[in-house]
Amino acid sequence: MIESSFLKLNDQNGPRNNRADFPEAVVTNPKAITVIQEVELYKIIYIPDIPYRTVGDDTLHLHILIPDAEEEDVNPYPCVVYIKGSAWMHQNLPGNIPQIAQLARRGFVVIEVEYRSAETHPFPAQREDALAAIEFLKENAAGFFIDPNNIFVWGDSSGAHIALFTGLKLKEDEVLPAINAIVAYFPPSNLLVMNQDPTAASTGDANSPEGRLMGGVSVDDDPQKAIWISPYYYFKAGVFYPPLFLAHGTKDRVVPFSQSDQLANRLEHEGFSYEFYALKDADHGGWQFWTDDMNDKLQRFLKAHMV
Secondary structure (H helix, E strand, C coil): CCCHHHCCCCCCCCCCCCCCCCCCCCCCCCCCCCCCCCCCCCEEEEEEEEEEEEECCEEEEEEEEEEECCCCCCCCEEEEEEECCCCCCCCCHHHHHHHHHHHHCCCCEEEEECCCCCCCCCCCHHHHHHHHHHHHHHHCCHHHCEEEEEEEEEEECHHHHHHHHCCCCCCCCCCCCCCCEEEEECCCCCCCCHHHCCCCCCCCCCCCHHHHHCCCCCCCCCHHHHHHCCHHHHCCCCCCCCCEEEEEECCCCCCCCHHHHHHHHHHHHHCCCEEEEEECCCCCCCHHHHCHHHHHHHHHHHHHCCC
């Protein structure tokens, strides 16, 4: 277990006056402009490379973003477990820190998860890593100022594919960690047919990202395995699934928009709870996903599913 003393919020190089009746300063300068902030945003504490799992020779890490509250006694925050896309290969974990930090500034602990590369570890290794990370965070919630009753999973691209699978059972008797809701940005959801879309970039052959995820097998050579690693086919009436926030750009040059459009149609037909945002003219991971407007929508969705 990681104790809360592992992290010291508001850690300073010098002394700090923490008296409860600390007074407001009096402004005397005639040109001073008093600014009153109406919306509270947080500074961020960034902690890289926290090991959470060792599998064989692979030690996997978390990158952690924690809101830096002004109060001495910090209440736990809701937690968003973020899985960065990488075509299921080695992830550039720091690459999206500036983008996901915007959610942390709004009062969420955001945890970025490293998973094993499909070059050496085919599916479901990445799903196993994500589930292990969630369990690790639940067990060590106090040490990271996390509210264990409010945990969400968020992924983009291949990370969104894995995020979708954190709420789906591969076996009927499998026990999954409790998740409030899931967020999927431009996910590959039906790998069996992804290469058939006229805008598809991947061929689905043995050396394609999905082929490597399948263990070096062409989608066409093993369609049953392609179905097994595709979240699309697991959404059936009567199956429990957390509420889903789905977003995809209409000009995605990597994962065809149809992957989310068809998934949303299946969710609608089978009666699942979801929101679907089609971002006009947005490319794969484009700036449109990281605007204040999208963060407003995402924050509203997360808060709506907090307990």
